[in-house]
Amino acid sequence: MAIPAVRGTAAGKRTQPPRLSFLRQSLTIASKDLRSELRTKEALNASFAFALVILLLFSFAFEPTAEQTRQIAGGLLWLVFAFAGALILNRSFARELPNDCLDALVAAPISGAALFAGKALANLALLAAVELVCLPVFGVFYNVPWTQQFWPLMLVLLLGTWGLTVIGTMFSALTVNLRLRELMLPMLVYPIMIPALLAAVQLTTPLIMGEPLTAELIPWLRLLAAFDIIFTALALALVETVLVR
Amino acid sequence: MRTKLMIAMAGIAALLLARNLYVILLELPDEAAQGAIYRIIFFHVPAAWTAFLCFFAAMIASILYLVKKDLRHDAFAASATEVGLAFGAANLISGMIWARIIWGIWWTWDPRLTSMLVGWLIYAGYLMLRRAIEDPTERAKIAAVVSIFAFVDVPIIFFSIKWWRTQHPQPVVWAGGQMDPAMYNMLFMNWIPFLLLGAVLVMIRMNQERAQREIDAMRRYAHAM
Numbered sequence: 001m002a003i004p005a006v007r008g009t010a011a012g013k014r015t016q017p018p019r020l021s022f023l024r025q026s027l028t029i030a031s032k033d034l035r036s037e038l039r040t041k042e043a044l045n046a047s048f049a050f051a052l053v054i055l056l057l058f059s060f061a062f063e064p065t066a067e068q069t070r071q072i073a074g075g076l077l078w079l080v081f082a083f084a085g086a087l088i089l090n091r092s093f094a095r096e097l098p099n100d101c102l103d104a105l106v107a108a109p110i111s112g113a114a115l116f117a118g119k120a121l122a123n124l125a126l127l128a129a130v131e132l133v134c135l136p137v138f139g140v141f142y143n144v145p146w147t148q149q150f151w152p153l154m155l156v157l158l159l160g161t162w163g164l165t166v167i168g169t170m171f172s173a174l175t176v177n178l179r180l181r182e183l184m185l186p187m188l189v190y191p192i193m194i195p196a197l198l199a200a201v202q203l204t205t206p207l208i209m210g211e212p213l214t215a216e217l218i219p220w221l222r223l224l225a226a227f228d229i230i231f232t233a234l235a236l237a238l239v240e241t242v243l244v245r
Numbered sequence: 246m247r248t249k250l251m252i253a254m255a256g257i258a259a260l261l262l263a264r265n266l267y268v269i270l271l272e273l274p275d276e277a278a279q280g281a282i283y284r285i286i287f288f289h290v291p292a293a294w295t296a297f298l299c300f301f302a303a304m305i306a307s308i309l310y311l312v313k314k315d316l317r318h319d320a321f322a323a324s325a326t327e328v329g330l331a332f333g334a335a336n337l338i339s340g341m342i343w344a345r346i347i348w349g350i351w352w353t354w355d356p357r358l359t360s361m362l363v364g365w366l367i368y369a370g371y372l373m374l375r376r377a378i379e380d381p382t383e384r385a386k387i388a389a390v391v392s393i394f395a396f397v398d399v400p401i402i403f404f405s406i407k408w409w410r411t412q413h414p415q416p417v418v419w420a421g422g423q424m425d426p427a428m429y430n431m432l433f434m435n436w437i438p439f440l441l442l443g444a445v446l447v448m449i450r451m452n453q454e455r456a457q458r459e460i461d462a463m464r465r466y467a468h469a470m
Contacts, residue, residue, distance in 0.1 A: 174387050174390060
């Protein structure tokens with residue numbers, strides 16, 4: 001989406017519109033999204049409450065103090081994140097539908113890629129906030145020493161969440177105009193997310209039990225990073241065609 | 246002309262299939278370790294190859310659609326995906342029957358089985374998504390993007406599950422041995438009628454899509470009057 005060249009020729013040297021860099025544009029969109037979300041807290045509250053409910057339900061499905069449950073701790077945690085994340089991701093583009101905000105955003109002099117990147121960053125922040133609240137709760141409920149490997153765990157959390165977010169934001173843009181949006185999004189994104197979820201689960205399970213990252217876990221870290229890079233690139237390349245109608 | 250071509254291709258496929266069935270059932274001997282049930286592989290493996298070829302063709306057509314915005318490419322992508330799903334289902338079901346006899350279980354979470362199932366689910370989602378969008382150009386655009394995402398994802402899924410499962414013992418399929426050349430060739434011989442059948446099905450679906458587009462256009466025209 002190029003900026004029309006006609007913008008204010010009369011103003012001489014100031015005609016060059018203050019074209020923000022890609023990063024600035026994305027951050028502007030992200031801060032707008034975060035501000036509007038923090039004022040209503042609609043998606044955030046729903047997502048957090050939902051995460052707590054699932055954590056509670058898991059304790060009935062799996063004996064919370066059993067050794068086996070500790071071995072599947074990473075899997076449980078990431079299922080919670082994926083389910084709770086869908087609520088946030090669903091709202092990401094749907095939030096712009098009232099008052100035709102989406103059309104205005106698409107018409108704004110920023111590229112579709114910058115819009116996408118901004119929305120993805122905002123979703124990343126929201127989802128990370130939900131995760132950071134869930135972790136201590138999980139640690140207390142299921143008695144896992146999650147703080148022992150804090151920084152490696154944060155790295156895995158960041159990479160895994162970015163994987164979920166980039167896929168989720170892209171499909172949120174794809175499904176925004178559908179009648180069955182709330183149903184279509186999870187059905188489409190969960191199968192596509194499988195590699196990222198799988199890698200994140202493999203990495204999180206030992207880390208959350210306080211075991212360090214061993215050499216045999218490094219391929220999973222690489223897979224997670226590769227997933228993030230491939231789908232970020234694909235989404236940034238294709239999002240423009242999706243948004244422009 | 247096109248109808249004649251379709252009938253000819255279907256006829257050749259039927260003849261080849263009949264000839265192959267004769268060879269598979271009566272001329273090829275039972276496999277040493279598995280007995281008679283191994284014959285399912287002559288349908289199981291070509292079905293998988295045909296399904297993957299269909300999904301690959303659908304991705305190419307999707308890219309072409311995004312570049313050229315021609316609805317015929319979209320119709321091809323949708324038709325190829327549907328046919329690919331049919332062959333994928335044939336592959337999964339025949340594999341399960343074989344597994345029940347040889348491994349004693351219907352299903353195992355082996356990388357190949359799992360990635361075929363996940364791929365199948367993603368493409369089934371693609372078709373459901375198509376149903377949910379009414380505007381043809383909007384549907385074509387969104388479906389094309391999903392098709393590209395799906396095809397990029399399937400190999401990543403395969404390798405991730407392969408790493409995951411290699412930590413566990415895997416069922417041995419052919420006991421590490423080589424297949425007899427006669428059996429090996431039969432796999433490819435039986436792939437030809439599968440490919441012909443797949444092509445005919447795609448052509449039939451594309452005819453339907455074209456008819457649908459014409460009906461829609463006439464309906465819009467009638468509304469405008």
